[in-house]
Each structure stands twice: as C-alpha cells, then as structure tokens.
Amino acid sequence: MTHGPPREDVPHRKDRLMSIHSLPAGPAIRPPFHVPPSYPVGGIGKVRLISLATALPLAERDTLEPLSRRVALDQKETLYGQDEPAVSVFNVSSGALRLYRILPDGRRQVTGFAFPGDFLGLSLLDRFTVSADALGPVTACRFERLAFMDLLRGQPCLMMHLHEILGHELSRAKDMMMLLGRRTADERIATFLMGLQERYVRIGRSSVTLELPMGRLDIADHLGLTIETVSRTFSRLDRDHCILIVPGGVRLVDHDRLARMSAH
Known part of the structure; x- marks a missing residue:
C-alpha cells in the first residue's frame, strides 16, 4: 500500500x-x-x-x-x-x-x-x-x-x-500475507516475478520473458512498497543481471538467484 x-x-x-x-x-x-x-x-x-x-x-x-x-x-x-x-x-x-x-x-x-x-x-x-x-x-x-x-x-x-x-x-x-511480512524489497519483487511466472506457465505463456500489463504503481500498491522503491529495485536487479528490463515486461536471466530470493 x-x-x-x-x-x-x-x-x-x-x-x-x-x-x-x-x-x-x-x-x-x-x-x-x-x-x-x-x-x-x-x-x-x-x-x-x-x-x-x-x-x-x-x-x-x-x-x-x-x-x-x-x-x-x-x-x-x-x-x-x-x-x-x-x-x-x-x-x-x-x-x-x-x-x-x-x-x-x-x-x-x-x-x-x-x-x-x-x-x-x-x-x-x-x-x-x-x-x-x-x-x-x-x-x-x-x-x-x-x-x-x-x-x-x-x-x-x-x-x-x-x-x-x-x-x-x-x-x-x-x-x-507472508510476502508483506519481514521481507526486503528485492525479495518481494523476486517473489512477485516468480509467482507471475508460475501463473503464466499454467496458461501457456512465456515463462522466461514475462509480460507486465500492470504498471510500477500497481506493483507498489500490491507489494506494500512505494513506486520509487519498485523502480529502484527493478533497476538494481537489472544491473545485477537477475533480470533484463525489456519493453512491456522483464526477462528472467538468473532464475536460480531469483528462486533463492523468493524462497519462504
């Protein structure tokens, strides 16, 4: 929120x-x-x-x-x-x-x-x-x-x-509810992306490049972060080669690291 x-x-x-x-x-x-x-x-x-x-x-x-x-x-x-x-x-x-x-x-x-x-x-x-x-x-x-x-x-x-x-x-x-507990912004974003990947797999969409129809503000209001924090976190994950920001979405580059970050 x-x-x-x-x-x-x-x-x-x-x-x-x-x-x-x-x-x-x-x-x-x-x-x-x-x-x-x-x-x-x-x-x-x-x-x-x-x-x-x-x-x-x-x-x-x-x-x-x-x-x-x-x-x-x-x-x-x-x-x-x-x-x-x-x-x-x-x-x-x-x-x-x-x-x-x-x-x-x-x-x-x-x-x-x-x-x-x-x-x-x-x-x-x-x-x-x-x-x-x-x-x-x-x-x-x-x-x-x-x-x-x-x-x-x-x-x-x-x-x-x-x-x-x-x-x-x-x-x-x-x-x-667990996600909004004591988790860092990086962990929240990673969990959000991994969860989105699982949903896309179920409906037959790409599980590597994820379409993000929602905006940064939507993600912020979903994960209990500010829009500035969401934007900085995406940029940091991109610089660290965990993800690659592409038009309309992101590509999951380091899947194993994202999975570790999102683990409960």
Missing part, C-alpha cells in the same frame, strides 16, 4: 463510471475484440467463450457454456466495483485485470491480478469486496450467479473443481 492523500490516478467510488457488471445481462454486452480460440468437438469446430486456460475438464466447460454471456472492456474500464451486489460470476477469457480495494482513508490496496482462466466472484459473499479494472482490452464470460449456483448443485464434480480453484486463490492470499 502507498501512503499519503488520495491521488488523481486512483479511482474513487463517488466518481467511478458505471461498471460493466452493473449493466443488464444480455446476449452480448459489447462485440468482442477478437474471436476466441476454437477446437473440434465431435468433429465440429466450436467457438468457446470460456477460456481454454481454465483448470476445468472440457465436459465441464461444455456444461457452463449455455449460461455464459460475453463481455468486453477497454483499458481502465471497470468489470465490477467494490461493494456492488455480487450477482455475477466471471471467467477471464483474455487480457488482465487489476483487483483492488479503496481503504477508508483513501489509500489503494491492490490485492491481486486476474489473467485468462481465472474465475472471479466465486465467494459466497453478497457484495464484491474488491473492484476489478481492465489493464488493457479484456474479454470475459459472465454468468448470472443464481443460475450458476443452481447448476453446481446438480454437478458435484464441477463444484469440486471450482472449490479447488477457490482453494488456490485462498492459498495465494495467504502467500501474499
């Missing part, structure tokens, strides 16, 4: 535009930015709305497809806002989102980032505890929550797999 008075670059509840989530559900909220990947099912090519990166068996994706509606966001648009009624569940198809809370004193806490395959809104809370903003163009599947939960009651295997996904999310949150 960063300290000081609210900044102009941090959205506030009173002046945030209506989120996509608050709009009525329909066959399509907006035309998609691109057609998602397709693959053959029973010899027929079928366009999929649910991300191929989702950790669900193909048959369970097929079960969910009829309930899904496509939504698309431009950069900085809000998928759903903190404290809005949680009447939808989302599956990210493409792009990345920033998940954050605005604290009572106006500071922003970035709780995490969502990537293709991630489900959002699986908790049983009545309202969203965080906001989700697009870091660039994003497409996602939207499910009406009551219909989604009704389907789960008759699909115990699907429910079990979603519980496993939610368990991974809780584990990540626990790791984040």
Whole structure:
C-alpha cells in the first residue's frame, strides 16, 4: 500500500463510471475484440467463450457454456466495483485485470491480478469486496450467479473443481500475507516475478520473458512498497543481471538467484 492523500490516478467510488457488471445481462454486452480460440468437438469446430486456460475438464466447460454471456472492456474500464451486489460470476477469457480495494482513508490496496482462466466472484459473499479494472482490452464470460449456483448443485464434480480453484486463490492470499511480512524489497519483487511466472506457465505463456500489463504503481500498491522503491529495485536487479528490463515486461536471466530470493 502507498501512503499519503488520495491521488488523481486512483479511482474513487463517488466518481467511478458505471461498471460493466452493473449493466443488464444480455446476449452480448459489447462485440468482442477478437474471436476466441476454437477446437473440434465431435468433429465440429466450436467457438468457446470460456477460456481454454481454465483448470476445468472440457465436459465441464461444455456444461457452463449455455449460461455464459460475453463481455468486453477497454483499458481502465471497470468489470465490477467494490461493494456492488455480487450477482455475477466471471471467467477471464483474455487480457488482465487489476483487483483492488479503496481503504477508508483513501489509500489503494491492490490485492491481486486476474489473467485468462481465472474465475472471479466465486465467494459466497453478497457484495464484491474488491473492484476489478481492465489493464488493457479484456474479454470475459459472465454468468448470472443464481443460475450458476443452481447448476453446481446438480454437478458435484464441477463444484469440486471450482472449490479447488477457490482453494488456490485462498492459498495465494495467504502467500501474499507472508510476502508483506519481514521481507526486503528485492525479495518481494523476486517473489512477485516468480509467482507471475508460475501463473503464466499454467496458461501457456512465456515463462522466461514475462509480460507486465500492470504498471510500477500497481506493483507498489500490491507489494506494500512505494513506486520509487519498485523502480529502484527493478533497476538494481537489472544491473545485477537477475533480470533484463525489456519493453512491456522483464526477462528472467538468473532464475536460480531469483528462486533463492523468493524462497519462504
């Protein structure tokens, strides 16, 4: 978290535009930015709305497809806002989102980032505890929550797999609490990059050169550092040949050293 008075670059509840989530559900909220990947099912090519990166068996994706509606966001648009009624569940198809809370004193806490395959809104809370903003163009599947939960009651295997996904999310949150403990800035950045690498491997992206769709300020608010500390730390790790800063991301050069720095 960063300290000081609210900044102009941090959205506030009173002046945030209506989120996509608050709009009525329909066959399509907006035309998609691109057609998602397709693959053959029973010899027929079928366009999929649910991300191929989702950790669900193909048959369970097929079960969910009829309930899904496509939504698309431009950069900085809000998928759903903190404290809005949680009447939808989302599956990210493409792009990345920033998940954050605005604290009572106006500071922003970035709780995490969502990537293709991630489900959002699986908790049983009545309202969203965080906001989700697009870091660039994003497409996602939207499910009406009551219909989604009704389907789960008759699909115990699907429910079990979603519980496993939610368990991974809780584990990540626990790791984040440990990360914000007594760790140096170098260790926090190394842990962040190694964790991002693991997530990219799961969704089939490059595990050497890591795209960083989030800015230095987002990383700072996520790791409990200042933006100046984050920038200095990236520069130092680059000079020490641990990483190589490249346009749009970083390349992991000394993987073993980063792994040692990020070890709990």
